[in-house]
Amino acid sequence: MSYKKVPGTFAWWFQRISGSFLIILIFIHFIDVHFIFGVENLEYETVAEKWNKPFWRIMDALMLILGMIHGANGIESILLDYKKIRKYKTYWIFFVRAISAVTIIVGSWIIITFSPEEKSMAEYGSPAAEMQDEASESYE
Amino acid sequence: MRYSIKEGMLSWLLHRLTGIGIFIFLIIHVMGAIYLKIGPEEWNHHVELFNTPFFRVAEVGLMGAILWHGLNGLRIIIIDFSGIRTSHFAKFLFWIIVFLTVLLMLPGTYILLKPLFEGAA
Numbered sequence: 001m002s003y004k005k006v007p008g009t010f011a012w013w014f015q016r017i018s019g020s021f022l023i024i025l026i027f028i029h030f031i032d033v034h035f036i037f038g039v040e041n042l043e044y045e046t047v048a049e050k051w052n053k054p055f056w057r058i059m060d061a062l063m064l065i066l067g068m069i070h071g072a073n074g075i076e077s078i079l080l081d082y083k084k085i086r087k088y089k090t091y092w093i094f095f096v097r098a099i100s101a102v103t104i105i106v107g108s109w110i111i112i113t114f115s116p117e118e119k120s121m122a123e124y125g126s127p128a129a130e131m132q133d134e135a136s137e138s139y140e
Numbered sequence: 141m142r143y144s145i146k147e148g149m150l151s152w153l154l155h156r157l158t159g160i161g162i163f164i165f166l167i168i169h170v171m172g173a174i175y176l177k178i179g180p181e182e183w184n185h186h187v188e189l190f191n192t193p194f195f196r197v198a199e200v201g202l203m204g205a206i207l208w209h210g211l212n213g214l215r216i217i218i219i220d221f222s223g224i225r226t227s228h229f230a231k232f233l234f235w236i237i238v239f240l241t242v243l244l245m246l247p248g249t250y251i252l253l254k255p256l257f258e259g260a261a
Binding site: 016019020022023026027030034035038039040042043044045047064067068071072074075078099103106107109110113114116 | 156159160162163166167170171173174176177180181183184187190191195196199203206210213214216217220248251252255
């Protein structure tokens with residue numbers, strides 16, 4: 001089973017190279033998360049401890065970026081097999097790449113900015129709630 | 141040269157189906173990780189979901205999809221770069237990865253589903 005080499009030589013090579021890396025990365029990730037920890041032991045502290053080491057953040061970011069581009073590439077090659085989709089292929093490809101890009105951006109943002117010491121978003125509370133608190137305090 | 145339609149079609153179809161599934165899973169997986177930024181309690185509540193019988197079984201499905209996609213991808217790479225284009229070789233590799241998938245799924249499924257039968261989930 002080989003895809004056409006002529007129109008997408010770069011995509012063809014990228015799929016094979018990223019695929020090889022992803023086999024290793026996901027193998028480690030799956031064994032680590034599902035077998036060593038197990039889904040019952042994935043508390044916030046576990047993630048914080050793991051991401052304390054830059055090595056794991058880099059591994060996860062690499063997996064995210066390679067995985068999403070590999071996935072977008074694969075979905076595109078499936079879509080282009082359909083005549084009706086080929087007609088509007090620019091839009092379809094844009095759509096798939098946009099989803100992939102948003103996921104990479106959101107995931108990278110989480111990996112880069114995650115810091116357990118920092119006050120979490122929920123703890124800040126909404127400004128309206130704070131105003132209400134102040135109002136009730138002064139009333140008392 | 142073309143190799144057997146039966147095994148070839150099946151591996152081709154499974155490769156696409158597992159690929160689409162993993163792609164959709166990955167998007168949901170990353171979006172779920174946003175809970176890490178919302179707060180510790182919210183994240184802990186989110187991961188509790190995975191410790192339910194439904195998600196335990198789904199986890200086995202995810203493992204199977206990833207195993208098949210990865211091993212079949214390796215098969216494609218071997219066929220492409222070995223230069224051996226006989227149907228016999230492609231079929232031989234197909235049955236090897238079927239064997240490997242089953243072989244790895246057996247202990248994997250046991251470990252993932254064990255807590256269900258111990259009443260932990």
